[in-house]
Every structure is written in C-alpha cells, then in structure tokens.
Amino acid sequence: MTTVTRTTDPHRGAPAGEPLLFADDLTAGYLTGVDILRGCSLVLHPGELVGIIGPNGAGKSTLLKALFGLVSVRSGRVTLAGADITNARADDLVRRGIGYVPQTNNVFPSLTIEENLQMGLYQAPARFAARLEVVLGLFPELGPRRRLRAGSLSGGERQMVAMARALMMEPSVILLDEPSAGLSPVRQDETFLRTRRINKAGVSVVIVEQNARRCLQICDRAYVLDQGTNAYSGPGRQLMHDPKVVELYLGTLATDVERDSPTAHDDTADD
Numbered sequence: 584m585t586t587v588t589r590t591t592d593p594h595r596g597a598p599a600g601e602p603l604l605f606a607d608d609l610t611a612g613y614l615t616g617v618d619i620l621r622g623c624s625l626v627l628h629p630g631e632l633v634g635i636i637g638p639n640g641a642g643k644s645t646l647l648k649a650l651f652g653l654v655s656v657r658s659g660r661v662t663l664a665g666a667d668i669t670n671a672r673a674d675d676l677v678r679r680g681i682g683y684v685p686q687t688n689n690v691f692p693s694l695t696i697e698e699n700l701q702m703g704l705y706q707a708p709a710r711f712a713a714r715l716e717v718v719l720g721l722f723p724e725l726g727p728r729r730r731l732r733a734g735s736l737s738g739g740e741r742q743m744v745a746m747a748r749a750l751m752m753e754p755s756v757i758l759l760d761e762p763s764a765g766l767s768p769v770r771q772d773e774t775f776l777r778t779r780r781i782n783k784a785g786v787s788v789v790i791v792e793q794n795a796r797r798c799l800q801i802c803d804r805a806y807v808l809d810q811g812t813n814a815y816s817g818p819g820r821q822l823m824h825d826p827k828v829v830e831l832y833l834g835t836l837a838t839d840v841e842r843d844s845p846t847a848h849d850d851t852a853d854d
C-alpha cells in the first residue's frame with residue numbers, strides 16, 4: 584500500500600509551473616466571528632481535475648463558494664493565473680473564465696433548456712450559436728429536448744443543464760458543487776463520466792463530492808478537508824489506498840472499490 588503523509592502542503596503531487604487557480608491559506612465564514620475555513624488551501628493546474636472530499640460540515644462547499652466570491656474571504660488570497668481575484672464579484676469571475684455550478688437551485692425551472700443556456704451567455708449573446716453547438720456536442724442528450732422547460736426535467740437532466748449553462752461562457756475553470764447529490768447510482772455514474780468528458784475537453788475542474796470513492800477514482804488529485812482545514816492531499820488513487828485516509832474518511836470504501844468496480848484502475852473507462 585502507498586502511504587500518504589498527512590500534509591497541509593497544497594502543492595503536494597501537483598504539476599510544476601504556475602497554478603491556474605490558487606487558494607492560499609483562506610479564512611472565511613458566514614457569520615461574524617465564526618470561521619468555517621480556517622487556513623484552507625488548494626491549487627488547480629491547467630487541465631487538472633481536482634476533487635474535494637471530507638466529512639459533513641468540513642467546509643467543502645464553503646471553499647468552493649469562497650473561490651467564487653459567494654462567501655467573504657477574511658484572510659488569505661485567491662488568484663487566477665496569477666491575478667488576485669479574492670472576493671471578486673461572481674459576474675466578474677464568470678467574465679474572467681470561472682464557471683460555478685451550485686448543488687441546488689441551479690436551473691431556471693420556468694425557462695426552456697435553450698433559454699437556460701442563453702442565460703449562461705448573457706454577457707456575450709453574440710456567441711450563442713457557436714457555443715451552443717460546442718456545448719450540445721458535450722451534452723448530446725439536450726439537443727432534441729432543448730424546447731422543454733427545465734422544471735419538467737429529472738434531477739440528472741437538470742444537473743446536465745446546469746453544467747451546460749456554466750460551460751456556455753467557455754470557462755477555463757469550472758467549479759462543481761456535489762453534482763451527484765440526490766441522483767440514483769446510475770445517474771451518479773453518468774455525472775462522473777460527464778465530468779471527465781468536460782475535463783478532457785480542456786476545462787480544468789474542481790469538484791466537491793460526498794461520493795468520495797467515485798470522486799477519488801476520476802480526479803487527478805484530491806484534498807481531504809476536515810474542520811475547515813487541509814487534512815490530506817495527493818493523487819486520488821493514492822489517497823484511496825492510504826490506510827489513514829481510509830480509516831478516518833472512507834471507512835471500508837477503498838476495499839469496496841477494489842471489489843465492486845471493474846473500472847477502478849482504468850483511466851479511460853468513461854468514453
């Protein structure tokens with residue numbers, strides 16, 4: 584078994600060079616005097632798929648919101664390609680190339696799929712036709728259904744629309760908050776495969792997941808958060824087999840992966 588040393592070094596196992604996105608030692612929270620993130624760091628390099636896992640309440644979604652300016656960063660810094668974007672407004676971040684897909688309420692239910700996708704490109708409507716073609720290439724299931732109202736779709740389909748909308752602006756980075764939440768196992772698998780497909784299309788991805796097992800299978804590297812701080816980090820498959828990580832955060836899941844999943848060691852299993 585590979586042993587992963589407990590570390591707070593966010594660069595551990597990361598490629599060389601300047602990160603695309605860098606969250607450096609963030610403190611952040613919702614209520615005055617209550618810090619949810621307590622010195623939390625993350626790096627995302629171009630082309631990477633990076634996962635964030637950890638127990639309930641660890642601050643995973645809060646970290647994503649801090650990256651997207653939705654929760655106020657009290658100390659520390661977020662940079663995108665070296666430029667400081669700490670506490671920048673969401674519309675500015677979208678313009679700079681960051682897409683964010685919240686866990687819930689992530690579509691306009693009264694609008695059609697196509698109108699939802701238009702909303703994703705409201706800052707650059709002239710590019711709609713070209714981007715629609717690209718995005719429907721990634722989500723071919725949506726094409727024939729584009730005139731349906733998003734509110735009439737299943738949870739998995741709505742998740743697809745939410746991802747597609749975030750991709751309309753051609754982001755370099757997409758932040759996904761628990762995209763598999765509430766979906767059946769089959770739909771969850773589809774969501775993970777779709778995430779890989781988006782990443783392979785050239786979009787760098789940060790994904791927060793409750794389904795730690797599947798997340799570690801698909802990501803290049805992952806961060807285990809605990810109580811608002813970095814507990815472990817490293818390549819996904821190393822973390823999956825680290826005895827400490829298994830004991831503290833994955834329970835018996837790592838052995839379940841070995842037993843249950845024929846794709847556990849197949850990097851190309853999604854396409």
Ligand SMILES: Nc1ncnc2c1ncn2[C@@H]1O[C@H](COP(=O)(O)OP(=O)(O)OP(=O)(O)O)[C@@H](O)[C@H]1O
Pocket residue numbers: 613614619637638639640641642643644645646793
């Ligand atoms: N809008 C909010 N206002 C105040 N506290 C919040 C808010 N959202 C989250 N919290 C608190 O922040 C802490 C971390 O929540 P967060 O959702 O980031 O955790 P998580 O790791 O994503 O957990 P889960 O996997 O259960 O979603 C929790 O104690 C939660 O109660």
